[in-house]
Amino acid sequence: MSSETTETTETFEFQVEARRLLQMMVHSIYSNKDVFLRELVSNASDALDKLRLQALRDDSLDADISDLHIDIEADKETRTLTVRDNGIGMSRDEVVELIGTIANSGTAQFLEKLSDAQQAKDAGESGDSPAAEELIGQFGIGFYSGFMVADEVTLVTRRAGEKQGTRWKSAGEGSYTIETLQDAPQGTAVTLHLKPVDTEDRLYDYTSPWKIREIVKRYSDFITWPIRMAAEPVDVPAGQEADGEEGETGQSGEDEATEAAAREPETLNSRKALWARPRSEVSEEEYHELYKHLSHDWNDPLETIRLAAEGTFEYQALLFIPSQAPHDLFQQGAKRGVHLYVKRVFIMDDCEALLPPYLRFVKGVVDAQDLSLNVSREILQQDRQIQLMHRRLAKKVLSTVKEMRTAAPERYATFWREFGSVLKEGLLSDFENRETLLEVASFASTHDKDEPTTLAQYVERMKEGQEHIYYVTGDSRSAVENSPHMEAFRAQGIEVLLLTDPVDEVWVEAVPDFGGKQLRSVSKGEVDLGTEEEKQERETEREERQREFADLLSWMTERLGEDLKEVRLSARLTDSPACIVSDTHDVTPALERMYRAMGQEVPHSKRILELNPQHALVKGLNRAYGEQTDHTELGETADLLHGMALLAEGGELEDPSGFVKVLADRLERTL
Numbered sequence: 001m002s003s004e005t006t007e008t009t010e011t012f013e014f015q016v017e018a019r020r021l022l023q024m025m026v027h028s029i030y031s032n033k034d035v036f037l038r039e040l041v042s043n044a045s046d047a048l049d050k051l052r053l054q055a056l057r058d059d060s061l062d063a064d065i066s067d068l069h070i071d072i073e074a075d076k077e078t079r080t081l082t083v084r085d086n087g088i089g090m091s092r093d094e095v096v097e098l099i100g101t102i103a104n105s106g107t108a109q110f111l112e113k114l115s116d117a118q119q120a121k122d123a124g125e126s127g128d129s130p131a132a133e134e135l136i137g138q139f140g141i142g143f144y145s146g147f148m149v150a151d152e153v154t155l156v157t158r159r160a161g162e163k164q165g166t167r168w169k170s171a172g173e174g175s176y177t178i179e180t181l182q183d184a185p186q187g188t189a190v191t192l193h194l195k196p197v198d199t200e201d202r203l204y205d206y207t208s209p210w211k212i213r214e215i216v217k218r219y220s221d222f223i224t225w226p227i228r229m230a231a232e233p234v235d236v237p238a239g240q241e242a243d244g245e246e247g248e249t250g251q252s253g254e255d256e257a258t259e260a261a262a263r264e265p266e267t268l269n270s271r272k273a274l275w276a277r278p279r280s281e282v283s284e285e286e287y288h289e290l291y292k293h294l295s296h297d298w299n300d301p302l303e304t305i306r307l308a309a310e311g312t313f314e315y316q317a318l319l320f321i322p323s324q325a326p327h328d329l330f331q332q333g334a335k336r337g338v339h340l341y342v343k344r345v346f347i348m349d350d351c352e353a354l355l356p357p358y359l360r361f362v363k364g365v366v367d368a369q370d371l372s373l374n375v376s377r378e379i380l381q382q383d384r385q386i387q388l389m390h391r392r393l394a395k396k397v398l399s400t401v402k403e404m405r406t407a408a409p410e411r412y413a414t415f416w417r418e419f420g421s422v423l424k425e426g427l428l429s430d431f432e433n434r435e436t437l438l439e440v441a442s443f444a445s446t447h448d449k450d451e452p453t454t455l456a457q458y459v460e461r462m463k464e465g466q467e468h469i470y471y472v473t474g475d476s477r478s479a480v481e482n483s484p485h486m487e488a489f490r491a492q493g494i495e496v497l498l499l500t501d502p503v504d505e506v507w508v509e510a511v512p513d514f515g516g517k518q519l520r521s522v523s524k525g526e527v528d529l530g531t532e533e534e535k536q537e538r539e540t541e542r543e544e545r546q547r548e549f550a551d552l553l554s555w556m557t558e559r560l561g562e563d564l565k566e567v568r569l570s571a572r573l574t575d576s577p578a579c580i581v582s583d584t585h586d587v588t589p590a591l592e593r594m595y596r597a598m599g600q601e602v603p604h605s606k607r608i609l610e611l612n613p614q615h616a617l618v619k620g621l622n623r624a625y626g627e628q629t630d631h632t633e634l635g636e637t638a639d640l641l642h643g644m645a646l647l648a649e650g651g652e653l654e655d656p657s658g659f660v661k662v663l664a665d666r667l668e669r670t671l
């Protein structure tokens, strides 16, 4: 970061990502500009929460917490709007770090998507890609949203307990200035120098008390801190003052009284916690605004869940399922939604003790009556009541998903698209809810190109004589659909689940069955399809073939023995000459790779090469083996066959260049 010092003011450049984000705010890609105030109030409220907590934990903190509140002040003359809080504030370093940079690691990627979406919009295309608005909504922009309505933003702040304050100022272009102040009130004041009103662009007059009142009521009513607005100075014509309650104390005294009454600030929000209000009184919109405050998401949630427990351990919970997965869903250390309150007092965000990790996308509030305000994360993890609450909340979320699946299939489809892969992690860790998880899960399948299926639907469609639920795992739908392992299943019209999430490799190993039907990989063990009669018939034929190919198979098993457990005839191939399979209880190569990536050593399991006795290449190989006495060349053919089988399942060759050399040599001879 470059800095240039004048006497007291330093100029800094914004970090690249921050600058791009600001650019978008300045050029305003988000149409509902009113939300800037919600964002500033939300930050102010967080700052007040933080100060109260810190004061609670640290007696020696030199801070005034007697009247924590938010002030909104508009000045029509100078066209400025100030949002002020007397909360925790920021140190100078914090200002530079929090306001000048965007620490979120997904930002660069997000910005790519955003500018693509914006370009598409500018070019008048309306493709499948999400609109820029939707994207920015998902990300949440917080403080920077001020630049949607202002051409200059000033922030004055002093961290509670510190002596000096800081002034930050920027026009939202490349740089900002920072100044140290000897004298600044505790907390933060953000002053926006407003752009000219342009109602067509939904840029309203944000100095209008009416507009401010409306926005605060709509977006921030539930904020528990008072949000005050200085009342408008009323121009009262002389001699027509409104009810002079103070009595006649002379002309000048009366003026003062009127002015004082006029200056009495108005509290704009009702400050009622939504979860404590009767359900019938809270509108959906109010829930959605609370969700946005808690989650920093600008989009509405997919589902709102309310729950209250009475008795010895009383609590209320208000949970939300977002409509989009956050970009950091699979990042280590990403935030975990739920906020903990104790008797309406905010205690902590990201309270991981309240829900299992596979429900980390759920946002919301849990307000418990009987916890200490000083409760720590460690204590929560061990608290029996919290563990009970955790179980109950998890069950409630899952039952909501279950209901959604039948009552609102489209919403469920969105849910599963966004969160299915995280939910499947639960199959590994949450034995208690495993059945429910299997019931709510859905999977791509060969039955339908577009529509996923549930396991129950799969079982209903199972053919006569089919005993197992078949699946294939791999990197992509096209790769697994075309894998040689699928041939016999396709030929016999047997449905196969197509599992392409990394987590699928793992949970299928852990879940033995669904409703008594075993889950079976198409690439493991022997396949045994069809009715008893058909099986019997095939078995007899196989024994015959086995005799026919016995010498070739044992020679190949020996030749490839270093890499393979066995070479045998296949019942799963119709078109391909060969494929590789794993033994029923062996770890698959994909899983081996995953364990290694996680730093766990697993023994390497040798696999099995299966040959298709109907295939001309295999037949030819068998014939040649019988006829020739020198098997050197045939050895190469066997190696090629092995390599081809590996490639066909999307695997990797141990010696790709060796493989290519032999192949090139063979091709050359065909010309």
Ligand SMILES: Nc1ncnc2c1ncn2[C@@H]1O[C@H](COP(=O)(O)OP(=O)(O)OP(=O)(O)O)[C@@H](O)[C@H]1O
Binding pocket: 043, 044, 047, 085, 087, 088, 089, 090, 098, 099, 139, 140, 141, 142, 143, 144, 187, 188, 296
């Ligand atoms: N009024 C304030 N008082 C104290 N700190 C503040 C205030 N406003 C912002 N901050 C600090 O600056 C950080 C960045 O704020 P910003 O609104 O840009 O993002 P955010 O609220 O963290 O998240 P998001 O970008 O998802 O909205 C906050 O996390 C907070 O630490």
